Amino acid sequence: MPELPEVETVCRGLREQLSAKSEVVSVALSRKKLREPMPKSLAAKLSGQAFIAVRRRAKYLLLDTENATVISHLGMSGSWRMAATDEAAQKHDHCRINFADGRSLIYHDPRRFGLLLLAELGAEQKSKWLKSLGLEPLSVDFTAAYMLQKAKRKSVAIKNFIMDQKIVVGVGNIYAAEALFHAGIRPQKLASRVDLASWQRLIAAIQNVLGDAIKHGGTTLRDYRNARGELGEFQAELFVYGRENENCKTCGSPIKWLKQTGRSSYFCKVCQK
């Protein structure tokens, strides 16, 4: 589900919601496991603490107290919501963090592909989930020269390459399709065949589409909600994703669909070469 813009939107929302810095009084976990079991020590570690910062690395949310960091990944269907502590639980709620001010922060995840882990303060980057991650796409390090070098002698399609979290993080199936459209590059093109000028266009396209999606609060296809329970609005701005047989917004020709390594791709065969 959530790619960088959705996770960033949730991050900003949680930062605001947690700015009250109320102490945790208790934590309740469901018996179901997410991708990994949730740590039993969560209640003991968080009780008496307040969250002092909320950060994002790739598609991971990092919630800091003074002595630990909660690592959260939303998988395909995860969401966080703030509710009154006396509000009834919903099906698929898996973690409920109760604060002294009468509110509760709740992790909800029907498919349970998400993650909820605990790291010692400052040690989250050592987690196996974070240690091999590539560059942040909105950082100054993300350059055409870097991508050209990394793509050398790679026989993967460009779409798979820009979705490889070891190379660049945060780009998933929707925004890969959208960025390639805006850069005029077909998703099947080999990464090693993309020249420097094309990389410059593609990097600009990735940064623009991620930035615009953040401004629109992300894309809601089905499950995604921000920390206030609101939907994203970027789905109205999509040029190709999910638009098979609909007219290209630029040239009018029908958008094409293909399956690449098990995932749907969408492109315009006139606008993308």
Added chain:
DNA sequence: AAACCTCCCTGGGGGC
């Protein structure tokens, strides 16, 4: 080493 495939889950939609 690199590039596929499979699997972890629930639920919604389409075809019959």
Added chain:
DNA sequence: TGCCCCCAGGGAGGTT
């Protein structure tokens, strides 16, 4: 209405 199959925003682990 029901059943069955396919699909979905991710990503680690296994296989070739």
